[in-house]
Every structure is written in C-alpha cells, then in structure tokens.
Amino acid sequence: MSIGKIGVVGAGTMGNGITQAFAVAGRKVVMMDVAEAQVQRGLATISASLDRLIKKDRMSAPQKDAAMACITTVSSLDALADCDLVIEAATENVDLKLRIFADLDRIVKPEAILASNTSSISITRLAAGTQRPxxxxxxxxxxxxxxxxxxxxxxxxxxxxxxYSAVEDVAKAIGKTPIKVKNSPGFVVNRMLCPMINEAVFALGEGLATAAEIDEAMKLGCNHPIGPLALCDLIGLDVELAVMQVLYEGTKDPKYRPAPLLVEMLEAGYLGRKSGKGFYDYK
Structure with a gap:
C-alpha cells in the first residue's frame, strides 16, 4: 500500500497538530471539520505554531510557507474521497466515531486506509462498522x-x-516513533497514565494536598515535567473521564473507577484549558 495524500477529520487540538506534522514533513494533507470557522481556527493555530518555531530559529519563513502550502482545508467529508490515508481525530465518543467511519467507508476510494486517533476506543469495534475492516x-x-x-x-x-506496514512507514517518514500495540482498553500509555491522573484527582478530592502541591510533589519527587492535574487540564477533563470510563467498562476492574471529583467537575463544565477552567484557572 502506497500512502500519498492524507486526510484529517477534525481541526481541533489533535487534528491541527496531526495536520502540522504531516505538512512540515512535506506531505499533502487535507484538514476537514464540520464548520468553516473551526477549520480556520485550526489553520491559524498551525500558522502560529510555525511562527514560534521561526522565532526559535528552528524553521525558516520559506519552510513555513512550504508547509502551509501542503495544507488544504475543507468542511465536507466528501472532499477526502481521493485520500490514501484518512485519520479521524474527532471527539472521544464511540457513536460519533462509528458514524464518521461509516461515512468515510462509503466516500473514500476502496484501497484507502482509515485510521483513528482514539485514545481508548476499540479499533476492532470501529473496523467492524466498515466494509474494509x-x-x-x-x-x-x-x-x-x-x-x-x-x-x-x-x-x-x-x-x-x-x-500496519504502510502506516508504520508513513509514521516514520514524518519523524515519529511508532510502537505496535494490541487492541485493549486504553492501549499502553493511557492504560498507565490516566489511572495516575485519576488517583491525583482522588487525592485532591480527599483533601490530601492542594492541586499545586500535588503537582509539585510529582514534579520534584518523580521528576515529571508537568504535574498530573496540570496535565489533565491540558488533555481535557472530558478526555480523562472518557478514558477512565472505557477502562472501567472494558475491564470491570474497580481500580479504574473515575474519581467522583472528576465527574463533578465535568458536570460544572470545567474541561481544563479549553474551557478556561479546570484544576487551575486559565481565564
């Protein structure tokens, strides 16, 4: 399988980041989102990110121009019909992802590969909803x-x-290091990372220390570059809860039960950096 043109579904944090990674490597990439305003926000984020690299002397202005020229933006899945690889980077919601995969399966050419950037949802389940599992x-x-x-x-x-071989090759071609993972709730990284974050939320909810103290303890005591609660704000409290629910439901192991404070903060609309408030205030 030869992968040339790339499609990315979603222009949010992950979608525009994936688009940038491919564009900087000189790959033609089509970034799609349902609303033109969302697509333009994603494109502006990429432009600002490349500007920061220029300021750090890690990229030249002509290199930025070349990367931006590799990106096409669209607001319809139909525009991805001729892509060789389409990467779905939508919200971590299984019903939404199943709908997107069913639509992509109908739209893109028969030989195209469909990939999901999901952090926890079963790839076997997503594949079963297509005619090209x-x-x-x-x-x-x-x-x-x-x-x-x-x-x-x-x-x-x-x-x-x-x-697998084709996707491994394209991941290496854009400078990433791929690891082969068996389909399982949470895969490898989130299977370990999200329970750690969840335990930090338990500690906060039980009043063991403040959010800043918990994060400082992990940074200084375990040499982590960022504390677990600040990291949760970065990835999104909604994403953290979604992964914990997948782990809990997929294994039926009570050690994966979501912390009550995490659930309550979601109910309050505190999603972390993207909403302006999480364990810290970003407003």
Whole structure:
C-alpha cells in the first residue's frame, strides 16, 4: 500500500497538530471539520505554531510557507474521497466515531486506509462498522503532536499486515516513533497514565494536598515535567473521564473507577484549558 495524500477529520487540538506534522514533513494533507470557522481556527493555530518555531530559529519563513502550502482545508467529508490515508481525530465518543467511519467507508476510494486517533476506543469495534475492516487501524498521536515523538499503532483483530506496514512507514517518514500495540482498553500509555491522573484527582478530592502541591510533589519527587492535574487540564477533563470510563467498562476492574471529583467537575463544565477552567484557572 502506497500512502500519498492524507486526510484529517477534525481541526481541533489533535487534528491541527496531526495536520502540522504531516505538512512540515512535506506531505499533502487535507484538514476537514464540520464548520468553516473551526477549520480556520485550526489553520491559524498551525500558522502560529510555525511562527514560534521561526522565532526559535528552528524553521525558516520559506519552510513555513512550504508547509502551509501542503495544507488544504475543507468542511465536507466528501472532499477526502481521493485520500490514501484518512485519520479521524474527532471527539472521544464511540457513536460519533462509528458514524464518521461509516461515512468515510462509503466516500473514500476502496484501497484507502482509515485510521483513528482514539485514545481508548476499540479499533476492532470501529473496523467492524466498515466494509474494509482489514484497512482500519489505530494511529494514536500524543499532545502536542508536533513535539511528541510517539505514535501508538493499534491493530484491531481484523487489521491486515499490509495496512500496519504502510502506516508504520508513513509514521516514520514524518519523524515519529511508532510502537505496535494490541487492541485493549486504553492501549499502553493511557492504560498507565490516566489511572495516575485519576488517583491525583482522588487525592485532591480527599483533601490530601492542594492541586499545586500535588503537582509539585510529582514534579520534584518523580521528576515529571508537568504535574498530573496540570496535565489533565491540558488533555481535557472530558478526555480523562472518557478514558477512565472505557477502562472501567472494558475491564470491570474497580481500580479504574473515575474519581467522583472528576465527574463533578465535568458536570460544572470545567474541561481544563479549553474551557478556561479546570484544576487551575486559565481565564
């Protein structure tokens, strides 16, 4: 399988980061979102990110121009019909992802590969909703995508060896380090990371220390570059809760039960940085 043109569904934090990673590597990429305003916000985010690289002397202005020229923006899935690989980076909602995969399966050419940036949802389940289950794979990038080297490549039960090989090659071609992961709730990184964050929320809810003290303890005591609660704000409290629910429901193990404070903060509309308030205030 040869992968040339890339499609990305979603222009949010992960979608525009994935788009940037491919564009900087010189790959033609089509970034799609349902509203033109969202697409333009995503494009502006990419432009600002590249400007920061220029200021740090890690990119030249002509290199930025070349990367931006690789990006096409659209607001319809139909515009992805001729892509060789389409990466879904929508909200972590299984019903939404199943609808997107069903639509993509109908729209894109038969030989195209469909990938999901899901952080926890079963690739086997997503693949089963298409007529090309052997060409469906998980391609889980990490935030911020342009900086983080890792990509988890998740094989569903049906994923073919040719699909895995093609996606592994394209991940390496854009400078990422792929690891092969078996389809399982939370995969590898989130299977370990999200319970740690959840435990920090338990500690905060029980009044063991303040949010700042918990984060400082992990930074100084475990040499983490960012504390778990600040990290939760960065990735989104809604994403953290979604992953914990997948882990809990997928394993039925009570050690994965979401912290009550996490649930309550979601009920209050506190999503972290993207809403302006989470464990810290960003307004």
């Amino acid at each position: 052997g060409q469906v794979i998980g391609m889980h990038f990490f935030n911020p995508v342009p900086v983080m080297a890792l990509v988890e490549l998740i094989n569903g039960l049906q994923t073919s060896a040719a699909t």
